Amino acid sequence: MSLIEQREGIEAGRLDIFVDGAFAFTLTLLAISGTEIPRNLGMLLHALGGIPAFACSFMQIALFWHAHVHWRSQCRLADRTSLILSLVLVFFVLIFVYPLHMVFASLFSFISGGILPSDFQAQTINEVKGVFVCYGAAYMCMSATLALLYRHGARHAIHVSPAARDEARVATMVWAISAAVGLLSIIVALLIPSQGSGMLLILPGSCYFLLVLMRFLLQSYRRRLQQAAT
Template sequence: MTSRLDNFTDAAFAFAVTLLVIGGSEAPSDYAMLSAAVAEVPAFAIGFAIIAMFWFAHVRWRGFRGEGDWLSVLLSVLLVFLVLIYVQPLRAMARSFSSFLGGGGTPFVGDLGDLFFIYGLGFVAMAATTAALFREARRNPELDAGNRHAAQGETRIWLILVATGLVSVLLSRFEATENFAPLAYATLPATIGLFVWRWFREARFAAVAGTEE
């Protein structure tokens, strides 16, 4: 059953990526359409990287899962459900962010706060489900101490992503702070980097203390 579940999850993530295909479903028929399609490359790269991040987390989780149970199936199916919904606000966010970086402003028609509110809700739901997967994996009785520790670290990293998404959602709800909603995600390299540094530092100290005993 686990192999079928993994294949189903991989196929769902692959389908989500196809929804980000450059230029939509219509093939370019002239130079203007081709140029417009090529201009979508940065937006596609951003969306692809984020979807790949969640997919690769599921792949890593499989190494901790073992045989799995009904909860692992439920959480995996929930992740599939969420990614197929999340891909639409992700595509809108990626296009707006790519256009902004290129100096063309944002092509999103409407309130930027509303865009990041919807995108943030999807991001939080995806990250929370991924955190729950790694927490569920710690129930596997066959996990050794090292893998159990690694699964715990993964859980906390994804909870950092959940907290960051919630901050962005809150910022997006107020007119005075909505422009700062995208910047919340820019803090992730620093917060995750600091956590990983402390996590491995504490693990080394624990290992040294264990050898001295």
């Protein structure tokens, strides 16, 4: 291994440690008991009622973290562009954490009829729209950042196999579609009239179910890549 490759490996390791630490710090902000230790049974039950929202938020953030880990394992880049995009990802995840938790907490509170607590209480349709816009913007920005990371890796990674390069191309499409869905959710939220029916507020969140269709698109895209390789 040359000195340049050794240096790139060290720089990549430093970047990974920083990104992993940032994601770990983000998860601590989601602690179900908040900043105050429960002092009685009522406070404890209130904290435990936040477990579903915490679990969904945890899985969502872990998904983005794992995407970065997967990018590193596939592309193994440590250049300036990779550094900047990784730092941008960290920046967005720190913004993403609070809108993420507010959306899930509000959702579970609504589904449970108020049994599960939500510290965020939206009083007007515009406030709910604002939450979806903030969530969608953060989701779109993080997904777009990952798409750019994978696109950069697919184009510029040197010591990778053709299969890994194809996988990076597929991941680029995955996160590009995710970013587009986030943008669609923002547009739908902004189009909801302020005096409209409250039932319309399910539409921005429903946009994310389009991600289920992404699996079928990816299967077709993978087959095209395999045919091109053969």
